Amino acid sequence: MNAGSPIVLSEASAAPVAQPSGLTRTQHAPPGGAVVGRGAMPPRPGRAQTTKRGRPDREPGLKRANFGHGPGLPTLLLLPQFLILVFFFFIPSLRALxxxxxxxxxxxxxxxFVxxxxxxxxxxxxxxxxxxxTTLWxxxxxxxxxxxxxxxxxxxTDRVVRARSVYRTVILLPYAIAPAIAGILWAFLFNPVVGPLAHMxxxxxxxxxxxxNPSDALWLVIMAASWKHICYNYIFLAxxxxxxxxxxxxxxxxxxxxPIRRFFLIALPMLGPTVFxxxxxxxxxxxxETFAIIDAVTHGGPAGATNILVYKVYVDGFVNLDLGSSAAQSVLLMSFALICTLLQFRYFDHKVNYGV
Amino acid sequence: MVERAPVLDTICHAILIAGALLVCVPLYFAFVAGSLTIAEVQKVPLPWLPGDQFVVNLQAAWVKAEFGRTFLNSIVVAVGIAAGKIAVSLLSAFAITYFRFRYRMLAFWLIFMSLMLPIEVRIVPTFEAVANAALPLQWLAEMLHLGDLWKWISGHDIAIALEWNMVNTYPGLILPLIASATATFLFRQFFLTVPDELCEAARLDGASPLRFFWSILLPLSVSNIIALAIILFLFGWNQYLWPLLFTTDKDMATAVIALKNLIPRSDNEPAWNIAMSGALLTMLPPTLVILLLQRWFLKGLIDSSK
Amino acid sequence: MNRKTAFIAALFGVLAFAAPAQAARVEVQWWHAMSGVLGDRLNELVEKFNASQDKYTVVAVAKGNYDEVTNGVIAAYRAKRPPEMVQIAERGYMTMLLSGAIVPVQELMDQKGYKIDWPDFIKPVASFWSYKGRMSAMPFNSSTPIFWYNKEHFRKAGFDKPADTWQELEAQLYAIKAKGVSECGSVLPGDFYWSLLENYSAINNQPYGTLANGFDGLGTEFVYNKTKVVSQVARLKKWLDDGVLQIAGQGFSPEQLFTSGRCSTFVNSTASHGNIERNAKIEWGATFLPHENDVNPPLNSTIGGGAIWVLKGHTPERYDAVAAFLDFVAQPETQVWWHGATGYVPATNKAYGLARERGYYKDHPTREIAVLQLSRGTPSENSRGFRFGNFVQTMLAQRTEVEAVFTGQKQPQQAMDDAVKRGNEILRQFEKLNAGKDTEADGKSK
Structure with a gap:
């Protein structure tokens, strides 16, 4: 049943191969979400069976213990998200693209039409x-x-006892600053003429x-963009x-x-899902999401040294009003990013240890 | 703490202090600039020590940017975005991880794709969509030639009846910014780590999926919800381009829009002192939110270990 | 609304709008890009208008910078909710003119019966904003670059004032540096392409593009890779390498390097007057932009800044309000006030005459430089202005190429060749899009 659906495109790896197709079909037989909770569930594949390689043959991203397969309830649960996405993301995006x-x-x-x-x-x-x-770097x-x-x-933060919430608050502050202001501050600090840190x-x-110097400029935007985003990583890890x-x-x-050994042996592997x-x-x-910082720190210069793809999309669309080229770049950027993300899921999602 | 390791603890403090410094150096200079007169702030190099104009500048920024009103708008928008996004994402992540259904992976990837076209890039069509959210319905009506039927029923033109304008409204500001997958992805990751035994036990007890979601999954997720709420509040607070282009009514302007109007552009007096004190002011509500919400970080963990 | 409709409307979540009650005053919106002090002045101007009569109210809405205002208008126009008026920067002229979304200002004023003395507008202002001899947008904030200098620095280095030509000026700046009077002779303005390349070409009578810089048709091509612009770029590069010229870069306004007394000279818009008069603690002066020593006499400079465009799609009553407001903006009294409050130039000769009559320039001699420079000599094909489609895009391509010279990646000739090549591709794109739209012989009729 999976063969004709886009699932194969994204997650071709585990499920359809290991799962007997006959079983899948019978599982879809009961209409509605009625099976849930009656204890009449057919044996879930993956509960006991494993493939020869010893990997549990369950669908990626699905709980082993799940509520089965009634299309009714999950559709209802997904509905709010999808209504918003259709109206405010998919329709505008398609028109943009x-x-x-x-x-x-x-x-x-x-x-x-060209x-x-x-x-x-x-x-x-x-x-x-x-x-x-430049974007890859x-x-x-x-x-x-x-x-x-x-x-x-x-x-x-996890080690210290004293002043923990003070540290947490301070380290989260960069996320509280408007990106444009953060960019201006970084550009100022490292301004070769007047910036105190540049003088250092x-x-x-x-x-x-x-x-x-193009490579100095690239380092500057990398530092500024990281500075703004470390707190995002930090809070979920904490x-x-x-x-x-x-x-x-x-x-x-x-x-x-x-403590350090324990961190690497126990804590970090348990954080796998978060790290992923x-x-x-x-x-x-x-x-x-970095064009606001690029815009404030370097304007994509000098000589295009920090002109990453999304900044180019932004400038061509928003400043140059070259909507056609900007949209074409968006299509390419999205496809490229989608492929990269699919690869990330394909290779790492299975390696992440979700079990406790 | 399992054992005492004073050296490591000292190092940890040192690391955190270094991290805090890294955060504070740019902010310190914002503070210095915010405490000078306009003539002083134009000096080269900028003084290292603050001046005595901080309060004056804060007042000037507060009045000029009408922060009294714009803060309120920003809080509504940021809370709306955080609450809305968390609510819809919890539901959809639950659906994606706990149910086996035909288009499960497709659904996940469709949601995921919404991360890949920032609103700044699709701002014109998004504006059109929100200026008239009923546009797709209008097209549908056109396609199915419902117009004549409608006119016969109501005596009105269908294009007018089917108009749903959200310009200058809070939903118009909030909804397009909810449309992204960050939170769904995070909850998916989290739900996958929830022990299977909990679900099995719930099913044995005859609990319905929604009951399981409400009384087991949700309490377990509190820490993540809080962390996400902080992040989303700050994300919503810092939105600039969408609220700017989208609001035409001064009463709907947000704090960051007002702040940007303080930032000097070309041909203008470089009043960086006012702009920077304004920037520090706009950081206050987010900082309060971080401080307040942190208290609940441990709540979910304690509940679950009861 | 009958019950059936109401029911179905509720079903669809439709918000129906009743016709707004007839307001006593007709309200129109004006979206603009002025922030900070300039924004305050603009609001004062609007308040003056609103207080001057009781039929119309203009609501000024700050919509970010020029790019953001432009995008806001585009989005609103596409969603069929455009404002009545919008302030657009000079580079957007062709995009607005050929957009099909605007009502030409002169047409509107004629139709509404206002007698505006159009020929009285200062020539570079009029020629920039008019099409086939008729004004398409109302000039609002017009500026032009002038040459600012630190009097004390020049005195210390043994000079009375800055030289008129680039060659002699170069010698002066090198002397200032050599004598250790200041750390840098000059600072590169953020919009150097406008002052040091475009205005430079106009003043030195160098063609920037074919077909009279685009005034004679969309088929125009850039030619500045064959003019003195190349040696100008080489000159800037040399100055940078020798430390005579400094780049302020991001995060810092170049103006501050001048007003703080660190750099001795600065080429910048006359609109800086507002700030420099108030806050600069140095003994400053201003004069005309320098010219090449083999160009005599130098021609006029061209304008930058913005104008007010009127958008299509509104009711006649609203256009009444718009026309009344634009008439107010064009009044000499308003112009003189705006000139004094901001540092932008008065757009009409009458306003200029009025300011002179009142002795304004006795107290503010440097404020007259811009007007004198703009109306100097008889404009040639090279100094009437610039009429290139997608002018922002070609400018950004050019800026990137000039930066490649500054970073040492390209030689000036190579960079300008590349800039022209890229620019011409962009121009062809615009020509293709607007094929068949008549822009021939524009401006010749006047």
């Missing part, structure tokens, strides 16, 4: 290719820094000048650490494992 095959004035009074001209122009554009490379560096610093800070770098003998059962840690301590969530979200953040 439809621009990618049009040449149009921004007011929409003059529209020409097939794939906008895409062709992008592929022929060296600046666009440079932007792809930016996103990876930002992701690693954010997650690493977040883990260290969360670990430290100069005193250390570093010829810091993001206005004329909450996750709170949930690690003390009994497990005590048992490990009795076995002679030190954060890795994906950091990636999305770097890809899609």
């Amino acid at each position: 439809m621009q990618s095959v049009l040449l149009s004035d921004p007011f929409g009074n003059n529209v020409q 097939w794939f001209d906008n895409f062709k122009a992008l592929f022929a554009n060296g600046e666009y290719r440079q932007s792809i490379v 930016f996103t990876v560096a930002q992701n690693v820094i954010t997650l690493a610093v977040g883990v260290v800070l969360a670990f430290a 770098l100069h005193a250390l003998g570093i010829g810091w000048d993001p206005n004329r 909450v996750g650490l709170l949930a690690v059962p003390a009994s497990l840690m005590e048992a490990a301590a009795v076995d002679g494992a030190g 969530f954060l890795a994906v979200m950091n990636f999305i953040y770097g890809f899609f």
Whole structure:
């Protein structure tokens, strides 16, 4: 039954292969959500059976203990989310993306259908290719820094007893600042002419000048974007650490494992789902949500050195009013991001340990 | 704490203090700039020590940006976004993780896709959608030629009857910002870690799915809900472009819009002192929210271990 | 609404609107991009108008910066809820003109029976905002770049005042640096493309594009890679390398490097007067922009800033209100007040004459420079202004290329060739979109 549905595209790995198709079909037989809670559930696949490789053959992202398969209730539960998404995301997005095959004035009074001209122009554009490379650097560096610093800070918060909530509050503050203000502050601090931190770098003998040195500029936006996002990682990691059962840690301590060893052996693996969530979200953040910071810190310069894809989408659409090209870039960016995310799910979601 | 490790604890404090400094250095300079006169703030280099104009500037910023009113709008919008998003996301994450149904993965990925086109990029069509949320219904009516039928029933033009304008309303500000998958994804991740035994036990007791959701899953999720509520409140608080383009009524402006109007642009007096004290002011409500909500972090954990 | 309708309406969650009760005053909206002190002045202007009569109310709504205002109007227009008036920056001229979304201002004023003395507008202002000799938008905040300098620095270095030509000025700035009078001779303005490339071309009578900089048709092509602009870019690069010119960069306004006394000169809009007069603690002066030594006489500079556009789709009563307000804006008294309150130039000769008559320039001599510079000589094809479609986009492409010179990635000639190539592709895109729209011989009729 899965063969014809898009499920295969996304999660082709485990479920359809291991699951006897006949069983699947019978499972879908009872109409409505009536089966729930009657104890009349057919044996759930995966409960006892495992594949030869020893992996439980359950559907990814589904609880082993679930409420079965009545389409009624889950549809109802999903309905609010979907209504909002359809009206305020899918319809506007489709209309935005439809621009990618049009040449149009921004007011929409003059529209020409141009097939794939906008895409062709992008592929022929060296600046666009440079932007792809910049985006990869930016996103990876930002992701690693954010997650690493977040883990260290969360670990430290979990250890200390005194002033814990003060630390937590202060470290969360960057998220309370409007991105544009954060960008202005960073640009100011590292301004080669007047910035106090830039002067420190100069005193250390570093010829810091993001206005004329492209790699300095790229580092600056990576730092600013990470600074703004560390707290996001931090709070979910901190909450996750709170949930690690003390009994497990005590048992490990009795076995002679030190705090750091315990953290890596027990706590961090238990945080797997959170870390996976954060890795994906950091990636999305770097890809899609950083243009306000770029705009305030470097304007994408110098000479396009910090012109990441989403900033280019934003500038071409919002400033240049080149809606066709901007939409074409959005289509490409979305496809690229979707593929990357699918790969992340494909390779890491199964490795994440959801069981406790 | 399992054992005493004074060295490690000291290091931890050092790390946290370093982290706090990293956070505070930019804010400190915002404070310095916010405490100077307009002539002082234009000096090169900027002084390292604050001046004595902080209160004056705070007052000026408060009055100019009409923070009394704009704060209220921002709080409504931020709370609306946080509450709305958490509510719809809890339900949909529950559906996706606890039910086996045909389009489960498709549903998940459709929701997930909403992370991939920020509202700033689709702002014009979103405006159209909210200016008239009934637009799809109008198209449908057009397609099915319902117009004539409607006219016959009501004597009105269908395009007019089917108009649902949300410009300058709170729902119009809030709903488009709820449409994203962050929270659904987070709850999915969390629900997957909830022990299967709980669900099995609930089913043995004959509890309905909604009962299980309400009395077991929800209390377990409190810490995550609180963490997310903080994040979403701050996210909502800092929204700029959508509220800016979308509101035409001054009474609907939010705090960040008012703040941005304090920031000097070209051809203008660089009143960074007012802008920066305004920036610090706008951080107050989010900071309060962080402080207040943190108290509940441990609540879910304690409840669940009872 | 009958019961049936009411029921179905409720079913669909429809909010039906009753016709608003006839208000005593007709209210119209004006979306603008002025923040800070300028925003305050703009609000004062609107209040003056509202208080001056009892039929109309103008509501000024700050909608962010120029880009945000433009997008706000586009979104609102597409959703069929445009404001009556909007302030758009000079670079958006062609987009607005050919959008099909606007009512030309002169047409509206004629129709509503207001007698505006159109030929009285200062030439570069009039020619920038008019199409086929008729004004399309009401000039509002017009500025032009002038040359600001630190008198004390020049005196210390042994000069009376800045030189008129770039060549002599260069010698002065190098001398100032060599004598250790200041750390940097000049600071690069954030909008250097406007002052140091575009206005530079107009003043030095260099063509920027073919077809009279676009005034004679959409087929225009950039040609500044074959003019003195290339050597101008090379000059800026040399100054940067020698530490004579400084980039302020993001997070800091270039103006502050000048007003704080760190840099000796600054090319910037005359609209900076408001701030510099009030807050600069240095002994400052201002003069005309320099010109090349082989160009004599130098021509007029061109304008920047914004104008008020009127949008289609409103009722006649509302256009009455709009016309009354625009008439108020064009009055010499209003112009003089705005000129004094902000530092923007008066848009009409009458307003300028009035300011002179009242001795305004005796107390504020530097405020006259912009008007004198704008109306200097007879405008040539190269100094009438710039009429390029997608002018923001071509400018950003150019800025990127100039930055590539500053970072040392490209030679000036190479960079300008690339900028022209990219710019021309963008122009062709605009031409293709607007093919068949008549823009021939615009401006020649006047």
